[in-house]
Amino acid sequence: MKILTSNYITCAVKACKSSTLSFPLHFQDAELVQEEVDFNAEFIVGILPRIEWDALIVTAAELGFTNLPAQKPEPTEEAPLGEQVLKDLHKLLLETQVTEGKLVCGNCQHIYNIHQGIANFLLPNHLV
Amino acid sequence: MYPFGEDDPVKCLVYFAQIHETFRRAELDALGELYGINVEWEDYSDNSPFSIIKLASRREARKLVGRSILAKGIYELWGVAPDYNELHKFVRVNTAKMWPSCMGKSFKFYVEAFNGKRSQSEQHRIIEQFAYLGLDGSISMKNPEMTFNVMEEYKNKHVKAPTRVFLGRLLAVGSRHLVDTYDLKKRHYIGTTSMDAELGLITANFALTAPGKIAYDPFVGTGSFLVSCSQFGAYTLGSDIDGRQVRGKKGRSVLSNFKQYGLVSTYLDGFVSDLTNTPLRKTRFLDAIVCDPPYGVREGLRVLGSRDPEKAKEPVVRDGELRYLQDGYIPPKRPYSFLAMLDDILQFAADHLVSGGRLCFWMPTANEDFSQLDIPTHPELEIVSVCVQEFNKWSRRLLTYSRKKGDPIIEQAASRSAEIAEPEKKKVTADELNTFRKKYFEGFRPVS
Ligand SMILES: C[S@@+](CC[C@H](N)C(=O)[O-])C[C@H]1O[C@@H](n2cnc3c(N)ncnc32)[C@H](O)[C@@H]1O
Ligand SMILES: [Zn+2]
Numbered sequence: 001m002k003i004l005t006s007n008y009i010t011c012a013v014k015a016c017k018s019s020t021l022s023f024p025l026h027f028q029d030a031e032l033v034q035e036e037v038d039f040n041a042e043f044i045v046g047i048l049p050r051i052e053w054d055a056l057i058v059t060a061a062e063l064g065f066t067n068l069p070a071q072k073p074e075p076t077e078e079a080p081l082g083e084q085v086l087k088d089l090h091k092l093l094l095e096t097q098v099t100e101g102k103l104v105c106g107n108c109q110h111i112y113n114i115h116q117g118i119a120n121f122l123l124p125n126h127l128v
Numbered sequence: 129m130y131p132f133g134e135d136d137p138v139k140c141l142v143y144f145a146q147i148h149e150t151f152r153r154a155e156l157d158a159l160g161e162l163y164g165i166n167v168e169w170e171d172y173s174d175n176s177p178f179s180i181i182k183l184a185s186r187r188e189a190r191k192l193v194g195r196s197i198l199a200k201g202i203y204e205l206w207g208v209a210p211d212y213n214e215l216h217k218f219v220r221v222n223t224a225k226m227w228p229s230c231m232g233k234s235f236k237f238y239v240e241a242f243n244g245k246r247s248q249s250e251q252h253r254i255i256e257q258f259a260y261l262g263l264d265g266s267i268s269m270k271n272p273e274m275t276f277n278v279m280e281e282y283k284n285k286h287v288k289a290p291t292r293v294f295l296g297r298l299l300a301v302g303s304r305h306l307v308d309t310y311d312l313k314k315r316h317y318i319g320t321t322s323m324d325a326e327l328g329l330i331t332a333n334f335a336l337t338a339p340g341k342i343a344y345d346p347f348v349g350t351g352s353f354l355v356s357c358s359q360f361g362a363y364t365l366g367s368d369i370d371g372r373q374v375r376g377k378k379g380r381s382v383l384s385n386f387k388q389y390g391l392v393s394t395y396l397d398g399f400v401s402d403l404t405n406t407p408l409r410k411t412r413f414l415d416a417i418v419c420d421p422p423y424g425v426r427e428g429l430r431v432l433g434s435r436d437p438e439k440a441k442e443p444v445v446r447d448g449e450l451r452y453l454q455d456g457y458i459p460p461k462r463p464y465s466f467l468a469m470l471d472d473i474l475q476f477a478a479d480h481l482v483s484g485g486r487l488c489f490w491m492p493t494a495n496e497d498f499s500q501l502d503i504p505t506h507p508e509l510e511i512v513s514v515c516v517q518e519f520n521k522w523s524r525r526l527l528t529y530s531r532k533k534g535d536p537i538i539e540q541a542a543s544r545s546a547e548i549a550e551p552e553k554k555k556v557t558a559d560e561l562n563t564f565r566k567k568y569f570e571g572f573r574p575v576s
Contacts, residue, residue, distance in 0.1 A: 005365065005397040012407040023409060038393035043340040043363065050413040094396075111453060112407075118374055121367075121401040122459045124452040126441045128405060128433040 001103075001119050004093040006059055007051055011105035012112075012121045021106035024055040027062050030101035030114075037094050044086045044093070045075065051093075065092060135185045139170070141203040141296040142179045142193070143279065145304065146242070148330065149174035151526065152198045154513040155333050156181075158528075162336045165192050177242050178281060178294060180205060189299045195360060196302040197329045203277060203296025212257065215293045220260060227262055234268040236275045243282035244290060254278055258295070274298070303329075306359065309389075312352075316388045317380040319373065323352040323420055323490075327517070327526075329359065331418050334513070334528045335488045337362035341415035342396070346403045346476070349373050351382035353418040358391040362416065369430065369461070371400040404431045404464070404472050412531075414480045420490040421473060423466055424565040430461035431469075466562045470504045474529075478508040481531035486512070492524040494567040508532050522568070 001009075009025055016022035053072035060068050075081040103112040103119060110127065113120050144152050153172055160167040168182040177200075183189050186204070193202040206223045209215035237258070239251040246254070255278070265273065275298035280290035310325035312318050323331070331353055337343050339361030345353045348366030350373065358364050366382060368374050374382055386395040401407055422429040439460075444451040451457055470491070477487035487509060493502065503514060509529040516525050 001397055001399065005399075008409050008411070008413060009407045010409045012401060012405045014405070017410065040340065040393075046340050047342075050411070052409075052411075113453075116375065117397075118371070119397075119399045119407075120371060121399060121405070121407040122369070122371075123402075123405055123432050124443065124457075124459050125432075125434045125439060126443050 001098050001114055001117060002094055003056070003059060003063070003096050003098075004047070004051075006098075006103075007056055007093075009103070009119075009121075011107060011110060012123055013105070013108055013110060013127045016105055016107045016110075019107040022108070023052075024059050025103040025105055025112070027059065027098060028102040028104055028111075030063060030098045032063060033097050033099050033117075034091075034095055035097060039087060039090050041083070041086050044089050045081065047093070048072065048075075048081075048089070060092060063096070063098070065096075068092075134187055137182065137184055138186050138189060139205045140181050140183055140189050140299065141205040141208070141279070141294055142181055143200045143203065143240075143277075143296075144177045144179060145198055145200055146177045148198060148326070148515075148517065151330055151515040151517075152179075154515050154528070155196055155198050155330055156192060157513070158334045158336060159192050159196060162333075162338060163188070163191050167192065176281060178279060178292070180208070186299055193300050193302050195333065197304060197307065197326060197333060199302040200304055201277075201301045202299045203294075204299060206276075206295040206297060208292060208294045210292060211289070212254075212293055215295060216257065216260075219258075219295055223261075230261065230274060231264055233263075233265040233273040234271075235263055235265050236267065236269055236272040237278070238275065239278045239280070241280040241282065241290070243285055244280055246280070310355065310359070316384045317350050317376050317382065318352075319350045321420065322350045325352075325356075328352045328356040331488050331490075331526060332356035332360055332362075334526065335416035335418045335486045337416050337418075342413065343416040343418055344408075344414050344480075345419045346401075346406070346417070346473070347419045347421050348382060348398060349420075350376075351385050351398070353420070354382065354395070355385050355389055355391060357416065357418060358386065358394040359389070361394070363394045363396050365396045365398075367399045367401045367406075369400070369402045369432075374398040374400060402432045403469070403476060406476065408480060410479050412480055412482050412485075415482055415485045417473075417477050417481060417485075417487045418489070419473070421466075421469055423492050424463075424562045429464055429466060429469060429562060429565075431464040432459055433462050434460040435462040463562075466564060467504075474504055474506040474509060477529065478506055478531065483531055483533040485531045487529040487531070488526060490524050490526055492522055492564055494522050494564060503527060508534075522564075 006024060011022040011025060057068050073081055073085055097117055098114055099117045101114050156167055165188045170182055171180040189202050193199045207215050207219040209218055237255045239246055239254050277296050279294040281292040282290050306329055307326045310329060312322055312325060335343060337357040337360045341362045343357040343362045343364050345366045348354060348368045351366055354364040354366050382398050386392045473489060481487060503511065508531060510532055512528040512530050514525055514527055516523050
């Protein structure tokens with residue numbers, strides 16, 4: 001699972017949706033892989049407003065990336081984001097993936113497994 | 129009468145493939161919407177491959193048709209008439225101003241007959257009759273600067289004379305070659321319900337997918353829609369309740385399809401989940417949702433939960449360990465109604481699409497019991513188009529919606545889901561929940 005995707009994932013349990021503890025889910029025992037993909041500056045610029053920055057900081061820190069700015073970069077017409085900032089974001093959001101590990105809900109503590117990069121969010125009967 | 133600058137308004141002949149007729153206009157309208165091009169339909173019929181539209185410029189014409197799957201090409205319309213006499217009369221008078229700009233350019237002249245046939249020598253005779261255009265460039269079959277097409281339309285295969293003849297100069301060809309590129313027969317990973325290449329690509333056009341956008345398929349299966357969306361530049365995300373579908377086996381998987389087509393850079397992720405218990409955060413971040421929901425014929429229409437409402441609401445422990453964490457655990461699933469699923473899809477779309485974002489999904493129906501009323505609606509979604517693919521005893525429709533501007537009406541959503549949740553709680557069979565499935569297995573006997 002890519003870091004970008006994890007920014008849109010919360011606990012699948014309906015009762016958890018209203019709790020602020022259910023987002024972001026927390027990576028555990030994560031095996032990370034970096035895989036190069038084509039850089040598309042336009043996509044990064046476009047996706048930035050749709051990213052929950054505070055959650056991204058938490059996720060990144062849990063995976064050992066602590067150099068994100070505390071505030072979301074806010075490009076303006078006069079001051080667009082520099083190439084390096086975009087490339088760093090690209091690297092974190094699209095090139096960094098968790099291939100094995102767990103995602104844990106901070107509210108109900110339910111554990112979701114990630115295997116071969118594919119996370120499983122199916123719930124057992126008692127959580128449906 | 130015929131301004132001919134690149135940025136002058138232009139009347140165009142669109143040459144469509146004579147297939148999936150009810151999708152053709154909607155596809156060009158979608159591409160018009162995508163590029164901000166106003167398409168004015170002057171002449172269109174499902175029975176003809178030839179259609180006439182007005183556009184603000186030649187530039188727009190090229191853009192509009194460039195990635196169309198159902199339009200083979202778009203031409204400046206030099207003339208249309210019921211027979212050759214009339215056509216020549218018209219072309220002589222009305223296009224003379226264009227001729228000087230054609231001088232010294234290499235060219236090619238084609239004759240095409242719809243419902244008819246022309247021998248080589250007949251084609252030559254037809255082409256020679258346009259000698260008055262005075263084209264003096266060299267003839268080039270491979271790489272001409274201009275391509276002229278004479279198109280003939282015959283009522284049927286038995287009549288001798290065409291009912292309409294056209295002369296057009298090519299502006300752009302469409303993207304029908306992609307139908308072959310994405311042919312399922314050549315695809316690395318497919319399944320029994322993979323969407324065929326042509327309709328998958330058309331769906332991606334209806335969804336307005338484009339570079340930098342995000343498209344999601346909640347019933348991803350083998351990923352047919354996702355590769356089509358990525359072909360047009362979109363970043364794609366997919367999930368399925370059946371993990372085997374996403375993972376595939378022996379190296380054949382949704383991911384391996386992306387590899388086959390060289391699109392890995394735009395494949396975001398595949399994950400395993402039930403649409404009715406989605407892990408996706410309720411935020412409007414998707415530009416498009418494209419899917420072929422399960423209708424329970426070849427694949428189960430199931431959601432998470434036990435068939436027995438009384439069953440264990442406590443976590444199951446086996447050998448001192450939580451059962452659901454053990455390898456090979458498969459959570460229980462229960463049958464679900466197709467109509468409830470449709471409502472869930474619409475609500476999901478309203479919750480997750482950006483304003484103007486599109487929901488495109490396929491819906492099967494038995495022919496005798498479909499009426500306009502059966503198109504599911506949602507207060508936050510506007511119906512854009514309904515296109516039908518007919519089969520012998522059933523048909524399926526591609527429904528396209530656009531997410532309205534503004535915030536979702538939360539109260540409405542809540543009351544709707546309460547309504548549909550209720551009857552699901554009883555123990556029921558798949559057939560009771562799904563009239564389409566029932567009819568399918570009954571062979572669509574007419575209701576007496
Ligand atoms: C018609 S198939 C889609 C096929 C897909 N378009 C392809 O190209 O292979 C429907 C899919 O929905 C999945 N499905 C069934 N119930 C589901 C649910 N509740 N949530 C998510 N997926 C579900 C099935 O496993 C199946 O793969
Ligand atoms: Zn939870």
